Amino acid sequence: MRVRGRAALGAALSSRTVALVLVVACVGLLPWLSGKDPALSVLRARSAEQVATPEALATVRDDLGLGNGPLPQLGHWLGGLARGDLGTSWVSDTEVAPGMLSALTVSLTLMGASLVVALLLAAALCARTVARGARGTPAGRTSTGAGAAMLASVPEFLLATVGLLLFGVWLGWLPTSGWSGPVDMVLPALAMGVPAGGLLGRLVTDALPGAYGERWVELWRASGVASWRIALAGLRRSVPAVVPQLALVAVGLTGGAVAVETVFAIPGVGRTALGAAKSLDLPLLQACVLTLLALGLTAGVLAHLVRRRLLGPGLRDAQLTLAAPRPTAGTGWRVAVPASLGLLLVAVVGAGLSGDPYTVETAARLAPPTLTHPLGTDGLGRDVVARLGHGAASTVGTAAAVTAVSALVGLALGFLPVFSAGLADVASALPPVIVGLLVAGVTGPGASGAALAVALTSWPPLAAHAATLVGEVRASRFLVAQRALGATHGRISLRHVLPAVAGPVARHAVLRLPGTALALAALGFLGLGAQAPAPEWGLLLDESRSYLERAPWAALAPALALAALAGLAVSLSSLSFSGVRLRSKGAQPGTRPATAAAHEA
Known part of the structure; x- marks a missing residue:
């Protein structure tokens, strides 16, 4: 059985490695996967009016080393990554790495603020379940879990647009764009942090009843242990089961960064990636995608290490999980x-x-809701x-x-x-x-x-x-x-x-x-x-x-x-x-x- 388990683990690690290599290779081969001449794409990106003569295309191939074919170019790109060279932008003809470092600093700051919002929201969503479970009363997890699930399901781009409309345009309380001070982070951090907090709150809320239903809790109550100690112990027991899901939160933040940074005109990696995709600036897009992917994978590895630390040496190999009881409320x-x-x-x-x-009616542009147009008209x-x-x-x-x-x-x-x-x-x-x-x-x-x-x-x-x-x-x-x-x-x-x-x-x-x-x-x-x-x-x-x-x-x-x-x-x-x-x-x-x-x- 132990040999079979080791074989399964080795196969799983091999499949993960192969999958990651395939993704990196696809990113590296972006200039060749479109089936178009990469030199022509570079020429069009730099100047749409320049005639694509054979001499101009040959000059571009020589400048960027595109004449050696896809596999040598992939090797050259991977070698550059090992040296910290992310290539040259096709549009601006400048080095990608310095601008990427600046954008990454902005995105990490925004993600950090969003994570703070997520943790605060998750704590608020779990507070009632923690308190009731520690006292031995029904946790009331159905309503809290439903609210957390609703928050987790709202897309970041929708929250960003509604927040911009409500707090930026109508009320005028917060800036609607830019990145010049802490106040500019409020709306973007809320738009990214609320779904992440809803997800974390839902996971912890679902795990807590299983922890409070274990025998040690009854023993502690019978021994007169204070409720707050039981609450902390219950959280300590529940968190290791939830920590691996932090990778989902990180993935959500990286994906949400693209939309939120675009809505609020924040010069981060997400907005840079979207602009690169639209302008077909593939070297810049390659760097952005690899950066976002690395952030998500790094968060997953860190979550795994934190879980092992929380479990301790006695439980690391036990694969203990909390039973998730079936909701008692009606359906x-x-x-x-x-x-x-x-x-x-x-x-x-x-x-x-x-x-x-x-149907276009120029005379009715931006008309308010009427009987003819119940929801109004567009631009x-x-x-x-x-x-x-x-x-x-x-x-x-x-x-x-x-x-x-x-x-x-x-x-x-x-x-x-x-x-x-x-x-x-x-x-x-x-x-x-x-x-x-x-x-x-x-x-x-x-x-x-x-x-x-x-x-x-x-x-x-x-x-x-x-x-x-x-x-x-x-x-x-x-x-x-x-x-x-x-x-x-x-x-x-x-x-x-x-x-x-x-x-x-x-x-x-x-x-x-x-x-x-x-x-x-x-x-x-x-x-x-x-x-x-x-x-x-x-x-x-x-x-x-x-x-x-x-x-x-x-x-x-x-x-x-x-x-x-x-x-x-x-x-x-x-x-x-x-x-x-x-x-x-x-x-x-x-x-x-x-x-x-x-x-x-």
Whole structure:
């Protein structure tokens, strides 16, 4: 058994290494993956008016060493990385490293402030559960967990836009752009820190009841130990189970930095990466993507080391986990909330589909809501309701296709858990925004590129769920009997394992549909997805930012629609992981699946 465990660990480490090498190689080969002449891309980036003569292209190839082919160029780029040389910008013809160091300083400062906001919010969300659990009263985790889940599901770009509109434009309390002092960090740090704090608060809130339900707590209470000591001990017991999820927070911060820095015009790595992707300045984009990826992976390693430190030498190898009890509250609200939000979105889409989203009425530009235009018009006089309706149809259709592909990939890789573990770890460290930047660097911004980016990052939770179910089904007694009767491994997988796993994974994928639509909207908001004049929700929100002061209703309409979509996503997640729908056949009636907490996150 020990030999088999070591072999599995070695295979997992090998798959992680291979996956990381593939990602780095893809970043290094960006100038060649587009199928275009890199010299021509450099020439166009530097001067769109210069004629691409053979002499001019040859000069560019000689200057940047592009004439040796992709593999020698990759080796040259990797050698430069080892020396700290990040290359030369194609647009400005300057060294990338100095500007990247300045942008990294800004981004790290913003991420640090966001992490402080996240920790304070998580502490506030967990305070009631900590106090009640230490006193031995019911923790009341359902309402707190639902609020934390809602905060965690709201996209950073939506929070940034609403905060800019409310506190910057309407109330005038805080700056709306720039990076000149601490006050400029308030709105960006809130936009990035609130979802991260909601995630941390939800994870700790879910872990605390398991800690307070252990026998040592009863013994301490019977011995007269003070409640505050029990509370601290319960936190100490719960934190190691949550620390590995800090990597998710780091990934969220790196992805959110792109949108938030863009909204508030902050000169950080995220905004620099987006500008490089749009201008096809691939050396600068390479440096930005590697920096953001390194931040996420470093946070994951640090979280692992902190967990080992908190567990101590006696528990490091015990793999102890906290039992996550099934919520005791009824599921009525879990059905009512998604049903209400779903009906609201259907009503908006139905009303909008009857109109024309492309009709321009210059005389009705930025008109306020009326009977003719219930949600007003945009900067070109187009009806906002019609654009919302048609945008929802296209966004949901694309999200459905992406979800189907992710489900198939996750289901297939669920049968190869050792192979897929490394790929899943690396994919989880890449937010859709970062992958969207890479895809845009190859194909340019577009709806198909955005769909590909989301598909590449949305399969790991489905693969983890499929792998868990495959293991449980294969351990069933009736399959042991099938093997004893001479059934082959392939026959068992196709006739018994696949039918038992496909249904739950498909339901899990459908419940992730709203989250997939939000990811597509985020890329559209950044200009990496559908392009104008397409009525995509994220693009609608981005277009309305230019006239926030004159026509705030044009921004509020897509903002509220995206907020409703986020609420639908978290409601469906709560319904699915209440211990009923995704519980495997072998689970006990009073427990949740082993992977429920990971899926919820």
